[in-house]
Structures are given as structure tokens and as C-alpha cells.
Amino acid sequence: MLSNIKTRILSELRKFDKNASCEFSEHCDFTSTLAFKLAKKQNKNPANIAEEIVHKISYDLKDAVKVKAVNGYLNFYLTDKFYSEILPEIPDFKFEKQEKII
Secondary structure (H helix, E strand, O other): OHHHHHHHHHHHHOOOOOOOOOEEOOOOOEEEOHHHHHHHHHOOOHHHHHHHHHHHOOHHHHOOEEEEEEOOEEEEEEOHHHHHHHHHHOOOOOOOOOOOOO
């Protein structure tokens, strides 16, 4: 499920640049530096480009991911809706008392 979300994010980003990428991040769920790459090519401010991209990302993606432009970075956060859909897929783990070994 998580790889599916990353694929969907990449699909959206590659509408702007065919070599776009996104990675896991410690600050959000996924992040992309695409705006910096485009800013260099277009001689524009990366923060403005990131804002433009956020507004153009498809509505379907926004059901599973919230997108924010932060200082030129594109940060993607998984939504509560995404988690509510994925939780039932996690198998029930039964924790049983283990034999005590001395």
C-alpha cells in the first residue's frame, strides 16, 4: 500500500519533470526537491514553483496524501483516511506468554 502511494506521488511529479523523484523523510512521510531542479532550469524561486505544483497536484492524490510546500521542498504527509484504509489490512497479531527460560 505504501509503495502504491509513492508510485502515485511519482506519477504526479513526473507530469512536471520525467526524472522527478521522492524519498522517505524524517520531516514528513515523503519529500521531493523537484522545485529546486525546476527553479534552476526556469530561473525562478523554488518556493513559488513548489506552491504552483501543490495547487496542480491531482485531487485524487489528496485523498491519501496532504501536500505542503515548505521553503521550496514538496512535503507529502499520509492522511488519516489513508491510515484508516490500511489499518484493517494489518494482520491481527496475538501475543502469547512465552515460556520462561532460566
